[in-house]
Structure formats: structure tokens, C-alpha cells
Amino acid sequence: DTGVSQNPRHKITKRGQNVTFRCDPISEHNRLYWYRQTLGQGPEFLTYFQNEAQLEKSRLLSDRFSAERPKGSFSTLEIQRTEQGDSAMYLCASSPRTGMTDTQYFGPGTRLTVL
Amino acid sequence: AQKITQTQPGMFVQEKEAVTLDCTYDTSDQSYGLFWYKQPSSGEMIFLIYQGSYDEQNATEGRYSLNFQKARKSANLVISASQLGDSAMYFCAMREGEGAQKLVFGQGTRLTINP
Numbered sequence: 001d002t003g004v005s006q007n008p009r010h011k012i013t014k015r016g017q018n019v020t021f022r023c024d025p026i027s028e029h030n031r032l033y034w035y036r037q038t039l040g041q042g043p044e045f046l047t048y049f050q051n052e053a054q055l056e057k058s059r060l061l062s063d064r065f066s067a068e069r070p071k072g073s074f075s076t077l078e079i080q081r082t083e084q085g086d087s088a089m090y091l092c093a094s095s096p097r098t099g100m101t102d103t104q105y106f107g108p109g110t111r112l113t114v115l
Numbered sequence: 116a117q118k119i120t121q122t123q124p125g126m127f128v129q130e131k132e133a134v135t136l137d138c139t140y141d142t143s144d145q146s147y148g149l150f151w152y153k154q155p156s157s158g159e160m161i162f163l164i165y166q167g168s169y170d171e172q173n174a175t176e177g178r179y180s181l182n183f184q185k186a187r188k189s190a191n192l193v194i195s196a197s198q199l200g201d202s203a204m205y206f207c208a209m210r211e212g213e214g215a216q217k218l219v220f221g222q223g224t225r226l227t228i229n230p
Contacts, residue, residue: 031216042119042206042220043160056216089158102148102167102210104218106160 002026004107006092012113013082020078021110025094032075033104034067036060037089049075082114117141119207119221126226128197135182136192136224138207144168148210149190150218151181155203163205166190194226202228 005024013019025032031050035043046065047057051072061067064082069075079086089111093104120139128134140149151163166174166181174181182191194201204225208218 033216033218035218040222042208042222043218045217045219048216058217091160093160100165103150103162103165105162106152108157108159111158 004092004094004105006090006107006110008110009108010111010113012115014115015082015084017082018078018080019082019112020076021090021092021112022074022076023092023107024074025092026096026105028096029094029105030072030097031095032069033093033095034075034077035091035093037091037109038087043091046077079112082112084114087112087114117221118211118219119209121207121221121224123224124222126224128226128228130199130228130230131196133193133195134197134201134226136194136205136207136226138190138192138221140188140190140207140209142188142209142211144212146213149181149183150208150210151179151190151192152206152208152220153201153203154206154223160206164192197228199228199230202226 007022033048034046037043046061047067049069064080067077089109091109093106095104147168149166153161164174164176164179166183178195180193204223206220206223208220
């Protein structure tokens with residue numbers, strides 16, 4: 001299996017702009033997760049999907065953030081009107097429907113810098 | 116209260132020595148899972164090892180073992196015969212509760228292996 005892929009790997013934007021990140025999970029993984037990691041901290045949960053259904057959202061996910069997984073495969077995370085506080089690494093993970101179902105496998109992340 | 120506590124911000128170890136990275140957790144749930152991830156400077160979170168709360172034996176994966184002491188609520192990671200490539204950030208994480216999906220991470224320990 002190829003691993004989780006995320007694009008772009010790096011994004012630099014100006015405050016107030018909108019950005020969108022894409023995550024492609026491991027093939028056949030039905031659950032997909034988004035986390036945010038700021039410098040010197042562990043990742044913090046943002047949201048998760050089972051197939052195309054978004055089943056849980058953290059209160060960290062303000063109304064400027066929206067995530068979709070329209071066909072139950074890839075997912076997008078959009079941030080509208082970016083703020084400097086949004087600068088972070090955005091990590092995507094997926095987990096399988098059988099076998100090690102508890103284990104989340106992470107992608108390389110998208111590093112966002114808001115100027 | 117912190118759900119996951121990693122008290123060692125940094126550890127320095129000589130190559131080929133064993134190293135123990137500490138992790139304590141806080142939960143009132145009977146069903147939970149504990150994970151260790153490695154994060155090299157490239158940023159990707161690499162899954163190392165998993166321990167379920169009902170598992171009676173300590174988990175092992177190659178040079179990694181998890182010293183699970185349920186009564187003390189600790190889940191220390193032991194790396195045997197350390198290698199230069201083990202230098203990275205290490206995160207302990209917990210999935211709390213039956214059916215829960217999100218992982219809660221500690222703040223991490225930066226491990227440096229000296230030649």
C-alpha cells in the first residue's frame with residue numbers, strides 16, 4: 001500500500017486569503033482524520049470522517065474551517081480568511097476497516113504559514 | 116488535567132544503549148488504547164506500537180516494547196539497541212473510550228542518539 005498523501009506540502013499565504021488542503025488516505029481505509037500541530041506541541045484533533053460522513057468535530061474547528069470527504073475517498077480541509085494563528089502543520093491520517101482498526105496512519109502533513 | 120503527560124522534554128542517549136521514554140495517562144474509562152508515534156524532522160508521524168487497555172501482555176514490535184503498568188497508568192516506550200536513526204520526537208497518545216476515534220497526544224520527547 002502507498003501511504004497517506006497530502007498536498008501541498010507547504011503553503012505560504014497572506015492573512016485573509018483562503019487556502020485548501022487535500023488528503024488522499026491509504027486505499028480502502030474508511031476512516032479519515034485531520035489534526036493540527038503547532039510548534040513544540042503534539043497534534044490536536046480537528047475532525048474525522050467515516051466514509052463520507054463527518055462524525056466528529058473539535059471545537060477547535062471554528063466556522064472558518066470546513067472539511068469534506070464527498071465520495072468517501074480523498075478529503076479537503078479549507079480555511080477561509082486565514083489568520084496568523086492558523087500557521088501550523090495540518091496532518092491527515094487514515095485507519096482501516098479491518099485488522100488494526102484502532103491505528104491511525106499519518107501523512108507527511110501540510111505546513112501552513114500565514115504572513 | 117492533562118490526559119497524556121510526557122515529563123521528559125529531551126533525552127540524550129549513546130548509540131546501542133537502551134532508552135525508556137516515559138508516558139503517564141489519565142482516564143476513567145475502562146476501554147482505551149495507547150499509542151506511540153515517532154516524528155522525524157521531516158514531519159511525518161510514524162506509528163510504532165499499540166497497547167489496548169485489556170491486553171494482558173506488553174506489546175512488542177521489533178526493537179520497540181511498551182511497558183504497560185495499568186495500576187500506575189503508565190505506558191513507557193522502551194527502545195532497545197538504539198540507532199542514530201532513532202533521533203526524533205516521540206509522542207505518546209491515547210484513544211479514550213469504547214468507539215472513540217480521536218487521539219489525544221502528549222507534548223512529546225525529543226530523543227537524540229549520540230554516536
